[in-house]
Amino acid sequence: MTFLFYLLAAVAILSALMVVFSRSPINSVIFLIICFLSIAGHYILLNAQFLAVVHIIVYTGAIMVLFLFVIMLLNLNTSNEPHKSQLTRITAVITGGLLLLVLIAATKDAVLIQAKNPADYNIGLVKQIGQTLFKQFLLPFEISSVLFISAMVGAVMLGKKDSKKN
C-alpha cells in the first residue's frame, strides 16, 4: 500500500509539473488528465471509492473534453506561447516556495494522528453516501443544484451571440 502511495504521488506531482511547464496547451491538457487519474487513485487509497469514480467522470470525462474542445475551437495548438519574464517567474517561485516551506515545516512538527479503521469498509460506496446526502446534507445538496442552474444559464447567456449588435 505504501509503494502504491509513492507511485501515485510521484506520477501526480510530475504530471502537475509538466502541466505547468509544457509549452503547448494540448500537452498541458494531456498531462492534467494523467494527474487527475492518479488523484483518483489517491481517493481510492483514502477510502472514497464513489468520489474517485465521480472525479474520473466529471474531470477527465467532462471538464477536460471541454478544455480540449475549446483549444481546438480557438486553434491554440501551437507550441510558441511565450512565457512571462524571468522576474515574474522568480517572484512566483519565491511566493509559492516560501509558503510551501512553512506548510511542510508545520506538518513536520504536528502531532501524529494515527489512522483509525472504519467500522465498515463500504463507507465510501454509493449507498452510504446517498443516504447521508439525502438526510444529513439535504439543504446544501439542493442549493448546489441552484448553483448548477445559475451556472448553466450564465454560460448560455455569455456564449450567445449578441443579436442587437450585428
Place this chain on the structure above:
Amino acid sequence: MNTGIPLEYFLILASVMFFVGIYGFLTRRNLITILMSVELVLNSVNINFLAFNKYLFPDQFQGQFFGLIIIAVAAAEAAVAIAIIINIYRHFTTINVEDVDQMKF
C-alpha cells in the same frame, strides 16, 4: 486499509500540488492554462479534505461531502469560465492575458 501511510504524506503531497498550481497561475499567459492551474489547486484541497476525513472521522462523511461539493463547484466554474474565454476570444481574437488590457488604464 492504508494504516501504513502517515497523514503528513498526504498533506505534503497536497501542498506541493497546491503550489505547483499557484506557480502556473502566476507564470502562464494563456487563459486556458491559467484555468487548468486553478483546477490543480482545487484538487489539492480536495485531497486534504478526504485525508482528514479518513484519518479523523473514518465513520462519517463530512470530508467526502465537501469533496463532492468542490467537484460540483469546479464543474460550474469551468463552464462559466470557458464561456467568458470564448467571449474574450471573439472580442480580442486572442486569449493572451497581457493583450486583453481594455479595463486596464
